[in-house]
Amino acid sequence: MRQRIITGFIAGALYLAFLFVGSIPFSIFIASIAVVSYLELTDMKRIRLFSPGVLAGASAVAATVLSATFMGGHMFSDLYIKLLILLVLILLGSLVFSKNRFHAEQASFIFFSVVYIGLPFYLLVQLRLEGLFMALFVQITMWATDSGAYFAGRRFGSHKLAPHISPKKTIEGSVGGVIAALAIAFIFQAIFRKPIFTSWEIQWTVAIVVSLLGQVGDLAESAIKRFFNVKDSGTVLPGHGGFLDRFDSLIFILPVLYLLGIIS
Incomplete structure (x- = not known):
């Protein structure tokens, strides 16, 4: 640790x-x-x-x-x-x-x-x-999702989310990740007083979308690793695995933000 x-x-x-x-x-x-x-x-x-x-x-x-x-x-x-x-x-x-x-x-x-x-x-x-703030918002929201899912899963997790892919992930952890993402959206609101997107409602929605689809991206990479029977994608980051392990969520969410017109 x-x-x-x-x-x-x-x-x-x-x-x-x-x-x-x-x-x-x-x-x-x-x-x-x-x-x-x-x-x-x-x-x-x-x-x-x-x-x-x-x-x-x-x-x-x-x-x-x-x-x-x-x-x-x-x-x-x-x-x-x-x-x-x-x-x-x-x-x-x-x-x-x-x-x-x-x-x-x-x-x-x-x-x-x-x-x-x-x-x-x-x-x-x-x-x-x-824009720096838009990139920062998406990245910090993903980090908050990972942390929220980890701690909520350890404290409350009992129902498996996708046991055939990632046995340790739980539904409670997933919900905790979304709550953490929303908390980041409200923190940005309190600090900047002006929405990064066109309205606060859209910003909250983006936080939820980023959190949920980021978790799908994490599971997608887990499915790839399970197929090849490897624990981590690499060893470049001691304690974390490879770069792919750290960016798997963004790899999935960024194309979705592009399809939604958030990234041009």
Whole structure:
């Protein structure tokens, strides 16, 4: 627990420092985290790190995230489509020339990993470009959800939420996470006196949506880890696992915020 707290404090402080700075430093920082998260996924699949497919995927993830700072809208859409087309061509070429060391299942997993990781982290950078307080609100709401779910689950948890995926998570913990997220919304209201979104009602609703769907994202990553029979996605954060373990909720919630028009 002591190691977990120390790691969480240092990593959280570093993340918040880059979040406050924003711009190119934040984009590079998040691109680095995205690439490591992608490599954690491909490592679960036991795909060789220096295979052409894995390296092409890592390059596509980095280019996707970094493009948020330098282009957006139709320019990004055009780049993203071209990146995916190029990636597919490289993966198909690897199938031909790898002498059966690289196969279609691995190629499909790499393509999934690039989309699963690249686009949400692009949206994270885009969210910061649209405003510090909005990005801060979403991030702190997710942290509050994790903490609220953990402590409520330990104190009151008795009904399993998804035992086939994550046996330790409980319905009581999930409710505690939502309550903690709403508490953050009211704290923001008390501090800033002006809603980050168009109204306080929308801000409260966003807090609930972020909390609930963030928990779904956490369960989705747990399902992936259970399939590959691993406890953590990586070891880069002692006591916490890998970067994917820390960003699994945001990876799910950010595309939903985009679909709802909260991120443009």
